[in-house]
Amino acid sequence: MYPDNRRVALVAVVGGFLLGFVDFVWIKFMPWWPLADLGNSSAVWAVAAFFFGYWIRTGWLRAAAGAAAGLVIAVPAYYVAAALIQGDDWSLLWAPTSLLWMAFGVLAGVVFGVGGVWARGSGWRQTIGTALPGAVFFTEAALEAARLGDPSYGSEQIPHVVVRAVLGVLVIVLAGRTTRNRILSLATALPLALLGLGAFLVAGFR
Secondary structure: OOOOHHHHHHHHHHHHHHHHHHHHHHHHHOOOHHHHHHHHOHHHHHHHHHHHHHHHOOOHHHHHHHHHHHHHHHHHHHHHHHHHHHOOOHHHHHOHHHHHHHHHHHHHHHHHHHHHHHHOOOHHHHHHHHHHHHHHHHHHHHHHHHOOOOOOOHHHHHHHHHHHHHHHHHHHHHHOOOHHHHHHHHHHHHHHHHHHHHHHHHOOOO
């Protein structure tokens, strides 16, 4: 039985708030930094949008709208947590950087929300949909690897690369519905990661 529209809306709102709030708490209190740094990961938010669409199972429009709404809500929820826990300025909720992140949230929500629905389908859409969450983690792993030669980071980035690469494989294994689907999606995730890397660099992520 597919979730109805009211349930989809409720999960988008509550899930988005929890994503943003817990994300800040994770960064603040997780003791091992390579894991704590996942709170700064765009890939984690994108994968949350993917699994929202995966849960919906059908209806591209519902998946895109719900996932985008959830990610937009997550941004101010993050700053609410920052204000309550460490006394950050409440004006950060509507600062230009927050609005920019909300815009990115709309884009990621549409792409990965639909990807979650595709992963439930068949044929090439299933392969691409299942590959997307792994690809975004591989993209971040590549960005972290590019910092290895930077004196500001050095070898400290190696655990960050490993964590993201492992999560990229794991999420494809979890989302894949058959062994063949997982293998094809893993192979597809690599070129998608290169495209994602180019998009991240164009967007100014370094």
